[in-house]
Amino acid sequence: MSNYHPLSEAQAIEYARSIPDLFQAGSELASREIGDGNLNLVFHITEPATGKSIILKQALPYAKVVGESWPLTLDRARIESEALQIEEALCPDLVPHVYAYESDLALTVMEDLSDHVIMRRGLIERNQYPLFAEHIGRFLAHTLFFTSDLGKNQQEKKVQLGRFINPELCKITEDLIFDDPYRDAETNSIEPHIRDAAEKIWKDHELHLEVAILRNKFLTSAQALLHGDLHTGSIFIKPDSTKVIDPEFAYYGPMGFDIGAVLANLLLNFAAQEGWSPDPESRTAYRNYLLQTVKDVWTHFERNFRALWNEHGVDRVFQTPGYQDHFMASLLQDTFGFTGAKMVRRIYGLAHVADIDKIEDAAARERAQRMALAIGTTLIRFNRQAKSIDELIELAIKESTVERGFVL
Amino acid sequence: MSNYHPLSEAQAIEYARSIPDLFQAGSELASREIGDGNLNLVFHITEPATGKSIILKQALPYAKVVGESWPLTLDRARIESEALQIEEALCPDLVPHVYAYESDLALTVMEDLSDHVIMRRGLIERNQYPLFAEHIGRFLAHTLFFTSDLGKNQQEKKVQLGRFINPELCKITEDLIFDDPYRDAETNSIEPHIRDAAEKIWKDHELHLEVAILRNKFLTSAQALLHGDLHTGSIFIKPDSTKVIDPEFAYYGPMGFDIGAVLANLLLNFAAQEGWSPDPESRTAYRNYLLQTVKDVWTHFERNFRALWNEHGVDRVFQTPGYQDHFMASLLQDTFGFTGAKMVRRIYGLAHVADIDKIEDAAARERAQRMALAIGTTLIRFNRQAKSIDELIELAIKESTVERGFVL
Structure with a gap:
């Protein structure tokens, strides 16, 4: 250099x-x-x-x-x-x-993608992107499958892994997502009105155990080449096009981390509707759109991923009857956990999200923050019991403590 | 070069x-x-x-x-x-x-270690090594702990992992341990008198699912710098000294793989006593010694590993109450699975062990082979339910179908 x-x-x-x-x-x-x-x-x-x-x-x-x-x-x-x-x-x-x-x-x-907008801004403006779930589901399926031992020559995968040793940027994630939010760390940035919620999390040993297990996966599970920072600020979008940018956190890690990043940021915006929707009806309508998108992202991902596996699997052993279902079940559980962890850190960790921070009405912002923490911690606690993506939707609805009119 | x-x-x-x-x-x-x-x-x-x-x-x-x-x-x-x-x-x-x-x-x-003997030969000669379990338990604990995210700076660990990308030698393991024995592969070397047992294994989908899960761990679980080939032919021994040699298969993999290699080779010799012990009493006595050693290896490993964790753990999150127990329980299960996989491949895969192959009496050799396959497949099938090392001993005894006099 x-x-x-x-x-x-x-x-x-x-x-x-x-x-x-x-x-x-x-x-x-x-x-x-x-x-x-x-x-x-x-x-x-x-x-x-x-x-x-x-x-x-x-x-x-x-x-x-x-x-x-x-x-x-x-x-x-x-x-x-x-x-x-x-x-x-x-x-x-x-x-x-x-x-x-x-x-x-x-x-x-x-x-140059100047004709697109950053998706976070698009969601704050309550735009809908009907092609997004298919696009990002396909992106996740193709990038995760073809860089993993399922879809890539396993010796070449090892060499590629060696090119994506990314200690400094991984450490940012290890600290800011999996450590600092679970203690009274200096890096946390806590609005006084939700300090009680943070303090409750700092004492929750059951939650800490799940976070430790997730952190260990982030440190040791070299499944696929991740984007590593796939939030809605890393996505350029317009109605007919989705572009994923900024993979500087890329490294070989657990697939559920990337999927969880997408779902978490949709759910953060779901919580943020406390402050953005002009009335209960439009709030319900936009939340329905977001929850449907959460479900569709997983569904498109899973359908694409299984199809790739069936058509392009490079490993005889991984075609064993039952293994694919076992793998997908485990991946869904990881996705629950990482979704939750990605939500919690954005509420009072070092880096927040504009969806919530830019809500001017402090009471609405607090409701959004508490809702995001409730959904996030519930997903973390529940992750190893998860069986279907519908449960994630149900838990988000239950923890949102808002009217039930928007059940899918 | x-x-x-x-x-x-x-x-x-x-x-x-x-x-x-x-x-x-x-x-x-x-x-x-x-x-x-x-x-x-x-x-x-x-x-x-x-x-x-x-x-x-x-x-x-x-x-x-x-x-x-x-x-x-x-x-x-x-x-x-x-x-x-x-x-x-x-x-x-x-x-x-x-x-x-x-x-x-x-x-x-x-x-030069000429004053030691290769441990496989020592076991075939039915020598006892009372210090071995402490030595190898300590070796496993120290090498696995201090190269893992538990005991090593996590950014330095990633860099070290990059120096131990070992595609060619890993591929030997991936094929010869986790693939070829579970199909009619050309590389297999099957004595005709046990072909029926091999064919039964090739049709056992429940077993294949467990092997696929273990294979995935070998491919993706970058827990610690493994020796990678820790059988009794990689150990020089004499009564007061144990020396581990030949770590050319070293790479970052799942800890249970190294522990399982040691236990598997003790159990292969356990099965081989069909052909080496001159009479039932000495057979029982030597088998008792081997089973006690299996148990002691795990016990010494676990005691040392937990002590290192408590004294030298580098990660705050991994000190979370309950996480150490969760980790050790999971590691024990991996150990069951890898022990089993390491046994099966040595009976009719490409590379056998002298403990069994050098039994001249074909009937005794066959009894030893079937016993090793019974123990190995049972450990693979049971691995994700395992709760204590005593269960491994019990399963070995049960599957050995020999007289129960030597129960520990």
Whole structure:
């Protein structure tokens, strides 16, 4: 990384020109830095003459979170770029195209998705995306199946695992999701009105046992190449298109972690409707949409995953009668647990979600926070008994303590 | 590996001379190649003037098994050498000292253990080793604990895992232990008189499901740096000393696989007493010794492992009340399963054990083979219900179908 230096806008344009077959020789290019400056520089490069545009994303050698700055490996740019390219080979329509990767500069050049919106914002605006469940279900099925021992040559899988050892970013997850929320950690960011709920969780040993078991899976279960951070802020969307971005947390881990990230963020928005829906009817309607989407994501995932297994399974032993059902049952349980863990940390851990934090009415925000904690902790407690995705929907409804009119 | 060439005895002596502080300058050295030539050259280098001696072990770039020859990575010499050094740092008295490792030559120079015998031979001669259970229980506890997320910095563990990606040798295990014995594979080596027992196993779907689950753990559960091939042929022993050798199969896998390897080989010898014990009383006595050792190995392992966890646990979450018991219960179940799988493959898979194959009386050999298969398949079937090591002893006794006089 000796040649690393953060690019200026002029340097970003110069670099963009050097990529073959992209822009016209000698044409005018414009650059705008649109990143939030916390982790990466993000240059939006446009060619006004043709309307063409691309994104240059450059990793910064540090992370800024709540004013703090700590060093962070530039190797995450390689991991992100390689993961994107693996995902693109498996689901070309569901990730941005990667034009180039420059390791010295920790720089990835990729498709511009400015015509999409970040899904979290789309959900806060209460948009519906009827194709999303099919898209993300297929993304999860293809990326998880074909990078696992079920769908990839098992010796090549081991070598690929070696390229995705990602200690620094894994540690962020290990601490912020599986440790800090379950104790009075300095990193927690707790609104005073829900401190009692956090303190209750800190004393709940039954819950802690389940979290320890989930944490162990995150540390040791090398099932598939995960995205690793698949929340609705890592998804660009518009009605006819879904694009998964930012796989810098990619590593070989338990499949249920990625599925749970998607479901958790849908359920966080479900809770957040306390503050966003203008009236009970529209609240019920949007919550119905979200719960149906939760169910559909799992259903599309499972259908695709089982079909891939039956058609493309590389392992004779894993075709043993009963094994597929055993595996899917276990994966569903993991998904319950990771969904719950992903919800809890977003309420009073270090990093919250805008769906809830941006609710201005403090009473509504508190109701949303308590509802998310109730659903999250229930899913964690229940995870090893889970038998079907319908139970997840039922538990979410039960814990939401709102009117039952929207039962699916 | 461009400078690689198999050493002659003269070159082995020359190399031995170049190691600092080992032999006297200019003194006479003698070399004898004592390997079996299948996988490695093994030179025994002695200095008659002082009585000093060492072993030079050089990996060959191929494996010879039943007349066949296939290419095999020389990187296994690095893995073996690094694993030995990690083990030595944790249990200095339980592995040979490594004097030097030369990567170009795939050569490890290590302590000579000629005053020990291979434990498999010692058991065939019906010797007893009263310190063995404590030694190997401690070896297992220390190596598995301190290379796992329980006892090692979790980010350093990930980096170490990356150094022990061992696709070729893992594949040998994946095929020969978890696949071929459960179908009519060409690699199987089946004595005609037990073909019916093998055919019964090939049709047993309940058994296959358990094997698939165990195989999945071998492929995905990166708990600790395993020895990977811890049978009684990988252990040098004498009454007051135990030395574990040959960790060329080392990789990050499920802890129960190493423990199961030890227990399986004790139980294979238990079955083999059909052919080795001169009379029923001595058979019962030696079997009692073996079963007591099986139990003691687990007991010493568990006691040491729990003590290390309580004293040296690096992870706050894993100190959660109830988690240690949950972990140990799960590990015991894995141990049952891997013990069983390790037994079955040794009866009619590619590689057998001398304990049984060298029984000359065909009827006694057959009784031993059927007994080992009965114990092995029962442990596999039972593994996910196991609750205590006593059950393993009880199942072994029940399936041995011999007189009950030797119940512990």
